[in-house]
Amino acid sequence: MALLEVKNFGKQFTIHHLGKTMQAVENIHFSLDKGEFIGIVGKSGSGKSTILKSIYRTYLPDTGNIVYDSNRFGKIDLAKVTEREMLYLRKHEIGYVSQFLNVMPRTTSRQLIEKALLEMEEPATIAKTEAEKALKHFELDRKLWDAYPNTFSGGEKLRLNIAIATVKKPRLLLLDEPTASLDQQSKVKVREIIEKLKADGTTLVGIFHDIEFMDGLCDKVYDMKSSPVPLQEEGVLCEG
Amino acid sequence: MHEQPILCVRNLNKQFGGGCQDCRETSTRKLERNYCSTCGTVYACQDISLELFPGEILGIVGESGSGKSTMMQCLYFDEPVTSGDAYIHDVELEGQNVFNLSSQKKRYIRNHKYGMVYQNPVKGLKMNFSTMGNIAEKQIAAGNRNVTTMERTGSELLENVHIPLFRAKEEPRNFSGGMQQRVQIAKALSNNPPILFLDEVTTGLDLSVQANVLDLIKRIQRESGISMIVVSHDLAVIRMLADRTIVMLNGAIIEQGLTDQIMEDPQHAYTQRLVYSLL
Ligand SMILES: Nc1ncnc2c1ncn2[C@@H]1O[C@H](COP(=O)(O)OP(=O)(O)OP(=O)(O)O)[C@@H](O)[C@H]1O
Ligand SMILES: Nc1ncnc2c1ncn2[C@@H]1O[C@H](COP(=O)(O)OP(=O)(O)OP(=O)(O)O)[C@@H](O)[C@H]1O
Ligand SMILES: [Mg+2]
Ligand SMILES: [Mg+2]
Ligand SMILES: [Zn+2]
Numbered sequence: 001m002a003l004l005e006v007k008n009f010g011k012q013f014t015i016h017h018l019g020k021t022m023q024a025v026e027n028i029h030f031s032l033d034k035g036e037f038i039g040i041v042g043k044s045g046s047g048k049s050t051i052l053k054s055i056y057r058t059y060l061p062d063t064g065n066i067v068y069d070s071n072r073f074g075k076i077d078l079a080k081v082t083e084r085e086m087l088y089l090r091k092h093e094i095g096y097v098s099q100f101l102n103v104m105p106r107t108t109s110r111q112l113i114e115k116a117l118l119e120m121e122e123p124a125t126i127a128k129t130e131a132e133k134a135l136k137h138f139e140l141d142r143k144l145w146d147a148y149p150n151t152f153s154g155g156e157k158l159r160l161n162i163a164i165a166t167v168k169k170p171r172l173l174l175l176d177e178p179t180a181s182l183d184q185q186s187k188v189k190v191r192e193i194i195e196k197l198k199a200d201g202t203t204l205v206g207i208f209h210d211i212e213f214m215d216g217l218c219d220k221v222y223d224m225k226s227s228p229v230p231l232q233e234e235g236v237l238c239e240g
Numbered sequence: 241m242h243e244q245p246i247l248c249v250r251n252l253n254k255q256f257g258g259g260c261q262d263c264r265e266t267s268t269r270k271l272e273r274n275y276c277s278t279c280g281t282v283y284a285c286q287d288i289s290l291e292l293f294p295g296e297i298l299g300i301v302g303e304s305g306s307g308k309s310t311m312m313q314c315l316y317f318d319e320p321v322t323s324g325d326a327y328i329h330d331v332e333l334e335g336q337n338v339f340n341l342s343s344q345k346k347r348y349i350r351n352h353k354y355g356m357v358y359q360n361p362v363k364g365l366k367m368n369f370s371t372m373g374n375i376a377e378k379q380i381a382a383g384n385r386n387v388t389t390m391e392r393t394g395s396e397l398l399e400n401v402h403i404p405l406f407r408a409k410e411e412p413r414n415f416s417g418g419m420q421q422r423v424q425i426a427k428a429l430s431n432n433p434p435i436l437f438l439d440e441v442t443t444g445l446d447l448s449v450q451a452n453v454l455d456l457i458k459r460i461q462r463e464s465g466i467s468m469i470v471v472s473h474d475l476a477v478i479r480m481l482a483d484r485t486i487v488m489l490n491g492a493i494i495e496q497g498l499t500d501q502i503m504e505d506p507q508h509a510y511t512q513r514l515v516y517s518l519l
Contacts, residue, residue, distance in 0.1 A: 016509035017516075057498055059505040073241065083484050083498050084293060085241050105480075106455060118462065 002069065003203045004055075004172060005031040009064035009079075011050050024050045028064070030222045034171075037194075037204040039211050042224025048207045052174045054079075055205070056096045057086045068094075071171065091119045095170035097161050099177045108146045109135065109160050116164050130167060138163045138193065155186035162193055166202075173197065175206035179213065187213060244329045245291035246467050247315075247435055252288040252324035254307075254314050257281030274307065274491040284310040286491040288324070292435065295465040297457075299482025299499060301472060301514070307491040308471040309359060312439045314339075315469070316356050317346045328353060328435075351381040355428030355466075359440040361420035364427065367413040371403065371423055374412065375430045382431035397426040401456055418449035425456065429466075436468045442477055454480055475514065479503060487511050 009028040014021040025047030032038045040048045053059040055066055061079035068078050071093060073085065081089070090096075107115070113134050117127035135145050138159040144152065149160055158178060165173060175194070179187045195217060198204065208214055211221060260279035263269040266286075269276065274283045284307045292298050300308050313319040315326065325337040330353065338349060350356075358364040365374050375394040384390050395405055401422035407415075412423050421441050428436055438457065442450040458481060461468060470481050478485055478499060485502045487495040487510070495508040506512045 013505075014507075016512055053504070058500045060497065060501055060507065082241070083496075084243060086498060087483055088241060106451060115462070 001033065002031040002067070003034045003036075004069075004205070005065070005067040006051070006055075007065045007067065009051065009054070009061065009066060011047070011054055011059060011062055025224075030220070032203060032205070032220065034069075034203055035198070035201045036219045037198055037206065037214075037217055038220045038222055039214055039218040040205065040207045040222045040224065041209075041211050046224035048224060049176055052096070052176050052205065052207065056090070056094065056174055057081075058096075068172065092168065093171050095165035095168065095173045097158075097165045097173070097175050097178055099158065099180045105150070106148065109140060109149055110145045112149070112160070112164050113167050116167055120168055134163045134167045139189070155182050155189070158182065158186070158190065159193070162190070166197060169200070170202065172203045172205070175204060177207050177209065179208060179210070191217070243293060246294050246329050247292040247469075248327045248329070249288060249290050249315070250325040250327075252285055252311065252314060252326070253283075253322045254285040254310050254319065255281055255283050255322045271490070274305070283491050285314065285321075288488075288493060290486060290493070290496075292467050292469060294434075294467055295461070296484065297461055297468045297470055297482045299470050299472070299478035299485040300488060301475060301478045301485060302488030303473060303514075305490075306488040308473075308488060309439055310491075311488075312356070312437050312469070312471055316354060316437055317350060330434075347381075351378075351383070351431060353433055353435055355431065355433040355436040357421065357424045357428050357436070357438045357441050359443060361412070361417070361424055364424040365412045365420060368411055370409045371398070371412055371415075372408040374423065375427050378427050378430045393430065394426075397430055398423075400429075400460075401426045402452075416449070418445045418453060421445065421453055422456065425453075425460075429460065429464075434467060436466050438468060438470045440472055441470075442472070442474070450477075457481060475503070487514070 006028055010026045011024050012021055013024055028051060030038060040051065042048055050059060054061040055078055057078065064079065066078040067075055069075050070089060072088065110131055113131040114127045117130055118124065122130070140156065140159055140163070144156060149157055152160065162178065179190050182190065191213065194204065198217065206214070211218065257280055259281045260276065262278040263271065263276035263281055271283060288311055290298070302308055310319065314321045321339050324339060326339055327335065328338055328349065333349070338346070356364065366377070369377065372394050375397060376390055379390045379393065395408070398405060398408055403419060403422055403426065412420050415423065441457070442453050445453065454477065460466060470478065472478055482499045485496065485499045486493055487502065487508065489510050495502065495506065495511050502511065503515055506515045
């Protein structure tokens with residue numbers, strides 16, 4: 001049974017001060033079962049991140065349905081859930097990782113992971129031990145545990161980012177270019193992490209510009225070309 | 241998800257002035273921002289409806305004059321509303337529009353259910369009382385009589401907001417702006433309120449002091465689960481504190497959503513200008 005079904009999804013952006021509206025994506029269809037891993041490919045600007053951010057409600061979906069089979073709510077349309085329901089799902093069921101670390105300032109690696117667990121109402125003692133487990137698991141150097149992540153290298157940030165998103169064991173994990181700008185060695189590490197998550201039954205949607213790197217891990221690939229081409233002449237609007 | 245909001249506000253209106261033929265009718269009135277140029281009436285809050293859920297921080301953002309402080313002062317009963325309802329989810333108050341209660345009942349709510357941190361510390365603190373005296377005043381209003389426990393809680397609160405205890409006897413007028421805001425926060429928390437209103441708590445403070453106060457608020461929310469409405473014209477403050485955000489313009493709500501959505505995919509022209517720093 002499908003855990004996530006994206007049906008006829010579309011998203012427009014209106015930039016008022018330029019008086020412009022552009023269709024970022026249109027007619028997106030895909031579905032995936034529990035435990036599956038789908039990779040989204042397509043050229044820059046084709047709308048890959050827009051899809052992921054709309055699933056996570058960082059972007060407001062406008063047409064179509066994003067049907068998610070939730071533990072708590074049963075089948076619901078993420079394009080229409082309330083803000084409070086979405087916050088619940090973010091805390092308990094759906095994780096999002098981008099290539100950028102977007103975290104609170106003045107908070108250490110350890111605190112960030114503990115915070116994620118405390119949000120799920122885990123007792124403080126468990127949060128502490130689980131956070132240490134996660135830091136070890138993702139091979140973050142011990143000297144980084146109580147440091148502020150703004151000084152970390154790209155690979156370190158990313159592993160911390162994935163640790164934060166996965167300690168809560170999300171059922172659905174959204175990955176936006178988690179390997180971009182990493183060296184080969186760090187990429188291999190990230191692939192191992194994804195492999196483990198998949199073995200644990202996590203359902204994954206990922207964007208990879210080098211999808212070959214995910215060979216043998218991805219169950220499906222969704223090519224943005226399979227949807228109608230976005231209006232290119234207006235599509236240049238936000239680049240540069 | 242059938243979750244009860246702890247505070248539910250419906251169609252709050254607040255006007256300064258009696259209105260005239262040109263502006264009395266909501267659907268046809270023509271205002272200059274929030275102001276009727278014929279009679280000078282200010283429509284400071286127009287049909288504000290919102291819900292505050294247990295344990296959340298709700299952010300309110302909007303430019304100067306958009307009605308944020310007026311709304312907070314109406315909620316805290318500093319100003320009477322022109323019309324509108326507010327409900328507090330609580331056994332004693334269930335189903336009653338708190339705006340219509342007697343002034344005695346309103347005082348009870350302020351003393352037991354609400355804490356307020358004002359934009360201007362002069363409004364929230366008695367500058368000629370000692371710091372501890374300021375806190376004790378609120379504790380007494382909330383029905384505390386035992387001096388020893390009041391002092392103990394007072395010291396804990398001051399410690400919590402990093403005011404050294406040896407300064408507890410001093411009057412807050414000797415304190416820096418950041419310290420005064422932290423004393424206000426300690427005072428607002430001293431009756432252990434389920435609902436806390438914070439109006440521009442960091443405005444006018446140095447960046448490092450701001451960070452300090454923001455961390456404090458975040459920590460209080462994490463540790464005590466108090467529900468808060470945080471008002472600021474500063475998006476960075478809202479981004480850091482709030483899960484959900486409401487955008488106000490000229491006294492009305494023009495947009496609301498998850499905070500990251502408001503920041504990354506703002507819908508309204510005004511919100512876009514605010515977020516893209518075009519203002
Ligand atoms: N918040 C936004 N506001 C306005 N336009 C946006 C916004 N986000 C994306 N767009 C536009 O939507 C289109 C799709 O962008 P998106 O980021 O989804 O592409 P992408 O496939 O992820 O590209 P890349 O591979 O470069 O990351 C682009 O034209 C982009 O400018
Ligand atoms: N007592 C009053 N009499 C008349 N007009 C008032 C009064 N108090 C506030 N106003 C007006 O109501 C409007 C809203 O003011 P308010 O203080 O609520 O704005 P604000 O959003 O808090 O602004 P700021 O960001 O500058 O604090 C303003 O136009 C203000 O001039
Ligand atoms: Mg992208
Ligand atoms: Mg104000
Ligand atoms: Zn008038």
